[in-house]
Structure formats: structure tokens, C-alpha cells
């Protein structure tokens with residue numbers, strides 16, 4: 637396989653003011669309210685936030701895989717190597733998908749076809765994107781299964797998805813996603829459906845493969861603990877916007893958004909070998925169907941003051957590589 641090591645500072649994906657809406661019978665859901673972030677070559681960027689905050693919609697918007705009839709990206713740019721993906725033809729977009737940007741989902745059964753062997757499906761993915769012969773593509777499939785540490789790849793290549801365990805299927809999905817050496821892998825909660833031990837193994841695998849291939853990873857998770865173990869930088873999302881953006885080190889040392897602090901308090905304490913899940917953040921997430929006045933987190937925020945209920949805070953720099961969408965970030969950071 638052609639391995640590429642990249643410097644890690646050049647911008648691979650540059651998302652600007654991305655806005656995606658869902659259209660219901662009587663209402664519009666503003667799932668993404670204008671988000672901007674970058675993924676640099678070779679880095680692992682975490683995307684974290686509670687269920688419903690827009691993580692998957694962000695991934696689907698980038699790949700232009702939103703449901704056609706009900707969803708639309710209504711604003712912004714998604715620059716990949718400087719080219720706006722939103723302006724590409726469907727055909728050009730298919731060239732990017734799978735080949736240069738690959739994605740793995742939470743539930744591999746939804747993306748693996750039950751009627752074909754795993755080897756057939758990986759070989760197919762290779763053949764769609766390269767001019768490899770059938771036998772070369774099958775050899776590649778075996779090589780990929782070995783790379784994701786599936787024991788006995790010669791035999792497993794002939795397995796159907798249902799003949800594999802959940803963890804093995806997720807490894808097979810990763811093998812398929814990486815078969816074409818994408819520059820960016822978007823992993824949407826790839827370990828959430830797996831039990832804790834298998835989850836740890838898959839996370840380690842993704843980190844190791846990333847080191848090996850130089851692929852940049854956008855790692856979507858609701859679990860800050862997973863971010864700490866896998867990512868270099870992180871964006872924290874809340875109600876379709878970015879609440880905070882920082883290096884993982886800074887985020888854990890100096891969380892600047894009250895929502896991030898709340899998430900950290902609800903991270904399970906794994907140090908004592910037992911899962912002690914601390915209280916969730918009180919209050920409910922705002923409806924994305926109504927226009928939000930002020931800061932969307934204000935109703936749940938222990939720091940909220942008058943201005944927070946009147947004006948919408950924008951993401952602003954509060955330190956090198958560290959930004960927060962909070963009027964009181966300095967005080968929040970201070971303790």
C-alpha cells in the first residue's frame with residue numbers, strides 16, 4: 637500500500653459557516669447553525685457533544701450524504717484541499733467519497749452488505765477506486781484484514797458479515813474504509829455499540845493505523861474519555877454550534893465553556909476500575925425548531941447573566957489555538 641506521511645500543519649479540510657437544515661411538515665430544524673473548523677493533515681480531531689447536537693449531521697454534510705428530500709446544506713463552504721465540496725458535481729463527489737475521504741459508522745451491519753463476503757466487499761471498494769485486477773484486489777483485502785489484526789485473514793476473507801463478531805465487523809469496516817488510503821477518515825461513534833474491552837481494542841487500532849498511514853481522522857464521539865485517549869485537538873458542539881475548540885491538553889487543563897465543564901463533570905471515572913457516572917448537566921437541550929435568542933446554553937448555565945439571554949456569543953480566541961463561544965470564558969476558565 638502507498639503510505640503517506642504528512643507534516644500535520646497544512647489544512648486538509650476547512651469548514652466555514654456550515655449551515656444545514658431539515659425540513660419537516662410544519663417546521664424547519666436548524667441542525668447546524670453555522671459551524672467553522674479545520675482538520676489538518678495527519679491529525680486526529682475529536683468532535684464531542686451530547687446526542688442530538690449535530691455531530692452526525694456535520695459528517696453527513698461534509699460527505700453530502702444527507703437525506704435528499706428532507707435536508708439541505710443552506711450555507712457555508714467545505715474546502716477540501718482548497719476546493720469547495722458543495723460545488724462539486726455528484727460524479728466528482730463520488731470520486732472523493734471512499735477514495736479520499738472515507739467514513740465508518742457506529743453500526744457496521746448497516747454499511748456491510750449481508751449477502752456478500754467481507755473479502756468481496758473490500759475488494760469491490762478497492763476496484764471502484766483503483767484499476768486493480770480482481771486477484772490483486774482480493775490480495776489487498778487479505779492484507780487489509782491482517783492490518784486491522786483480524787486473526788486468520790485467509791479464512792476470514794471468505795466470511796459473511798453475520799459470521800463475524802461485532803468487534804470483528806467493525807475491524808472489517810475499518811479495513812474497507814482504509815483500503816484506498818484516504819487522506820481523511822471520518823469515524824462516527826465507531827465504538828459506541830461495542831462492549832468496553834472491545835471498544836478499547838478498536839480505539840487502539842485506529843490510533844495505531846493512523847500513526848502508520850498518516851490518515852487524518854475526524855473522531856466523533858459523545859465520550860470525552862475517548863477524546864482524551866485518541867485525539868490531538870477537539871471541538872465541543874452544543875445545539876448545532878461549536879461551544880469550544882482547543883488542543884486536548886488545553887481543553888482538559890483549562891475548559892473555558894461552562895458546557896465543556898459540565899461534560900467533564902459527567903465523564904465516568906475510570907481510574908478506580910469502576911464506572912462512576914457523575915450527574916448529567918441539569919436542564920434540557922433547546923429545540924432547534926425555534927429561533928434561539930441569546931446563548932443556547934444559557935438556560936442550563938450556572939454562569940449565565942443578562943447578556944447571555946440577549947446576545948448570541950460567537951466563537952472567539954481566548955488563548956493560542958483555544959476558542960470559546962462564551963461571554964464569560966475568562967471567568968469560567970479562572971475557576
Ligand SMILES: Nc1ncnc2c1ncn2[C@@H]1O[C@H](COP(=O)(O)OP(=O)(O)O)[C@@H](O)[C@H]1O
Pocket residue numbers: 658665667685686687688689690691692693694703706924
Ligand atoms: N433524519 C432527520 N430528520 C430530521 N431531523 C434530523 C434528522 N437527523 C438529524 N436531525 C436533527 O439534527 C439534529 C442533530 O442530529 P445528529 O447530528 O444526528 O446528532 P448527533 O450529535 O447525536 O450525531 C437532531 O437534534 C435533529 O433535530
Ligand SMILES: [Mg+2]
Pocket residue numbers: 691692693824
Ligand atoms: Mg450521531
